[in-house]
Amino acid sequence: MNSEFQGIGMTSQRSRDRLAEQLREMGICSNEVLEAIRRIPRHIFVDEALASRAYDNTALPIGHNQTISQPYIVARMVEALLEEGTPEKVLEIGTGCGYQTAILSRLVKRVYSIERIDALLNKAREKFYALKCRNISARHGDGNLGWLQYQPFDGIIVSAAPTGVPNTLLEQLAVNGRLIIPVGRSGEQELVTIVRTDEGFTEKRLDWVSFVPMLEGIG
Numbered sequence: 001m002n003s004e005f006q007g008i009g010m011t012s013q014r015s016r017d018r019l020a021e022q023l024r025e026m027g028i029c030s031n032e033v034l035e036a037i038r039r040i041p042r043h044i045f046v047d048e049a050l051a052s053r054a055y056d057n058t059a060l061p062i063g064h065n066q067t068i069s070q071p072y073i074v075a076r077m078v079e080a081l082l083e084e085g086t087p088e089k090v091l092e093i094g095t096g097c098g099y100q101t102a103i104l105s106r107l108v109k110r111v112y113s114i115e116r117i118d119a120l121l122n123k124a125r126e127k128f129y130a131l132k133c134r135n136i137s138a139r140h141g142d143g144n145l146g147w148l149q150y151q152p153f154d155g156i157i158v159s160a161a162p163t164g165v166p167n168t169l170l171e172q173l174a175v176n177g178r179l180i181i182p183v184g185r186s187g188e189q190e191l192v193t194i195v196r197t198d199e200g201f202t203e204k205r206l207d208w209v210s211f212v213p214m215l216e217g218i219g
């Protein structure tokens, strides 16, 4: 890693190791997820002024009224995605600053990510390039519509909360594929795992969560 990515002081490898250890104590068991948390420099995904807080286990503002998700939630969602084996093709809705996308790119074969705010997407793309994450395809669009061209997906992970699960995302899930999604209005959102089976879908609730709303159309 070059020195900017490696970081010093509050953004050093020690800070990443400490964050991974904290997430393990909070119940994240997957060693590969914890290793990705140790490897991906979260501080390059936030404003320089916030870099010293990048390894706190909190959400932080990334502009345009959006936030970078809390590391625990990223780890929890990615762990839920990998629970029954590693999916090959994963669709992510809500690229945001791209941190979770970069984590996913270390763990699965190919990541397709959709963001409705062009300016965020462009900044995220620069980070993927700098970190040499070459298995990510990211595009500007409305995630409610999924990504028809590359469906079906073995996994779909949604980083913004719709009030109900979009049917289109269920349709673009492969059999045995897993959809990890926060659902509900602000203040009453639940993170759920939906698995597509031969007969239909099963649903499991994971946690109460707080995400920005999933909006319609592009920004």
Ligand code: SAH
Pocket (backbone or CB within 6 Å): 062, 066, 067, 068, 069, 093, 094, 095, 096, 097, 098, 099, 100, 101, 114, 115, 116, 117, 120, 141, 142, 143, 144, 159, 160, 212, 213, 214, 215, 216, 217
């Ligand atoms: N995992 C990201 C989370 C960013 S916040 C990170 O850690 O940075 C959620 C993101 O979802 C925001 O960037 C928001 O613009 C985006 N979003 C909301 N509704 C969307 C939609 N319909 N399609 C695509 N992206 C959407």
